[in-house]
Amino acid sequence: MTYRRFDGQENEFEEWALSNPGGIVVNSSPGRLNPTYLKAHRPKCNSFWNHPEARTNYSKHCFDSATEAIEYLRVNEIGKPGFECTACRVAALEPTPEFTEFEKRVAVLLAEGVTQDPPGNIHPSKVEISGGTAYYRDPLVAARVQQYAEGKCELCRAHAPFRTVRGTPYLEIHHVRKLADGGGDTVCNTVALCPNCHRATHYAQDARDLTRALYDALARLRPQ
Structure with a gap:
């Protein structure tokens, strides 16, 4: 820190x-x-x-x-800062476990542009929700990874299947080592995939081979 x-x-x-x-x-x-x-x-x-x-x-x-x-x-038991400033839209940088809000914040950051790799969080916090466990993810990490992808799946290299209502290529964020398995919410553990490849990395018979292919293809990734 x-x-x-x-x-x-x-x-x-x-x-x-x-x-x-x-x-x-x-x-x-x-x-x-x-x-x-x-x-x-x-x-x-x-x-x-x-x-x-x-x-x-x-x-x-x-x-x-x-x-x-x-x-x-x-x-340090001081409290949580307020992220209300509308002049700089600082709330877009605040991590959140809520998917819809996370996507909104990523869209704001993509529209502005990200110039550096953010530090992310090696050990993201988690919260229990009705459907299971959700993690506080850093929107800046996702935005930076989307920039690296340039509208193409980082596994199969196909163009995103469609554009979202915000006009951005639709790619899904995937943590190569799952957050639940101790993976970090960082640029060196995160990729942007098309929906098909994303599901394949979780459920395909050759999922491990797909993960190795990501490590081989993307120099920014580091095994964790």
Whole structure:
């Protein structure tokens, strides 16, 4: 985890913000993390750049990702930051176990473009739901993987079978090592597949061969 705190050091903060576009800034009270005031923003949020006092009058607690910010604050029993800022749409970076909301957040990030591999989460949190277990997945990881795929299944290389109502190629996110088996929600364990190949990696007689083919074809993947 990378954690930086800035208390009015504008030049240092600007340098961090430029090099961490996918990170999170938690704005809090001067000099400390105040459990009653924890506002999450993206590094280039207009709340900072158009209002200089927002940079100088508050402590800026900076993390590589929303996952890291949430976990750091949880471990230190501080609380969860608010992701309500509509200026930077920071909520798109917040992990979620809810599929429909996850897809919406991925679409927002794809429309904006992702410029770096996000850190993701090696051990994503889980929650019990009526249908079983769901995991808090990072929308930034899925968006980056979709970019790598460029509208083609990363296994069979066929074009996505259709475009979604948001205009994006329909490919399904697959964790090469399942999250339930200890796989990470990271770019190096995640691929974008057409529905047919996705089902095959789970249920086909040669599913293990398909997994090996993914490792052979995609240099970014690392066995876990």
